[in-house]
Amino acid sequence: MKDNGTHLYPNEHVSEKVTDYAFEHSTKLPDYITKHHAWGSDQPKAGFMISPFQTQFQIWFAKALGAKRILEIGCYIGFSALGFSEAVGPDGHVTTLEFDPEYAQIARETFEKNGVKNVEVIVGDANKSIPELALAIDQPYDLIFIDADKISYPNYLALILSLSTSTSQVRLLKSGGTIMADNILRRGVVADRSASNPNATPEELSTEKGGRAEQLVALDRFNKELVQNERLETFLLPLFDGLGMGRLKD
Numbered sequence: 001m002k003d004n005g006t007h008l009y010p011n012e013h014v015s016e017k018v019t020d021y022a023f024e025h026s027t028k029l030p031d032y033i034t035k036h037h038a039w040g041s042d043q044p045k046a047g048f049m050i051s052p053f054q055t056q057f058q059i060w061f062a063k064a065l066g067a068k069r070i071l072e073i074g075c076y077i078g079f080s081a082l083g084f085s086e087a088v089g090p091d092g093h094v095t096t097l098e099f100d101p102e103y104a105q106i107a108r109e110t111f112e113k114n115g116v117k118n119v120e121v122i123v124g125d126a127n128k129s130i131p132e133l134a135l136a137i138d139q140p141y142d143l144i145f146i147d148a149d150k151i152s153y154p155n156y157l158a159l160i161l162s163l164s165t166s167t168s169q170v171r172l173l174k175s176g177g178t179i180m181a182d183n184i185l186r187r188g189v190v191a192d193r194s195a196s197n198p199n200a201t202p203e204e205l206s207t208e209k210g211g212r213a214e215q216l217v218a219l220d221r222f223n224k225e226l227v228q229n230e231r232l233e234t235f236l237l238p239l240f241d242g243l244g245m246g247r248l249k250d
């Protein structure tokens, strides 16, 4: 019987070669998206952005779903939103939520500079913006991408589900819609906190108030609530930093 291990990555060298090969053999990103990533890579919080390789996947996936309306929770400087904008096309719509007004401003300027007209940025705490948005929209979203503060992941999931029922007056995510959450493996530490995992550093495991262990607990809780919810069919994709995927059945 075949086991579940992919055995693609026996070491870092092969891992990098395979990833580079996969990147080169997937549909090329438009230049304006690549250029924004290059610019963002020189900024202090460059690590906030998903990778170009993940962007290739997300554009492909959103197009394969036929998504025309996408909600993103966590915009930063608008890099992943550019990918979603490309995926939905000019007649589609992307709403992206961002806490920090300065990041939101950079994202808006980026969209304007590149002639991107189908993305709306909402500034504020997404825990508040999501219920307000649900009341304001006239059509539900096809895809919701969660990529903001990790502590709030369980609440984002609870909000999406409670605002997307057949009996509620509002509908945030359509029936059959997809939830996709980034960083749910946290460089493997969510699955393996043992000393065998070099990413399980004392800083990552810090249980001090506000320490990163709180985020690990929230991510593990999110992963469990995703798979255990009977309204969802799920798949945890152990690619990139881990993508949690759920399809809303009702």
Ligand SMILES: C[S@@+](CC[C@H](N)C(=O)[O-])C[C@H]1O[C@@H](n2cnc3c(N)ncnc32)[C@H](O)[C@@H]1O
Pocket (backbone or CB within 6 Å): 048, 049, 050, 073, 074, 075, 076, 077, 078, 079, 080, 081, 097, 098, 099, 100, 103, 124, 125, 126, 127, 147, 148, 149, 152
């Ligand atoms: C990982 S970054 C998003 C990166 C972006 N999706 C990309 O790949 O280009 C997370 C962003 O979420 C924002 N954020 C954190 N907490 C938030 C909250 N409660 N509501 C809205 N945005 C929040 C942060 O300011 C940060 O810009």
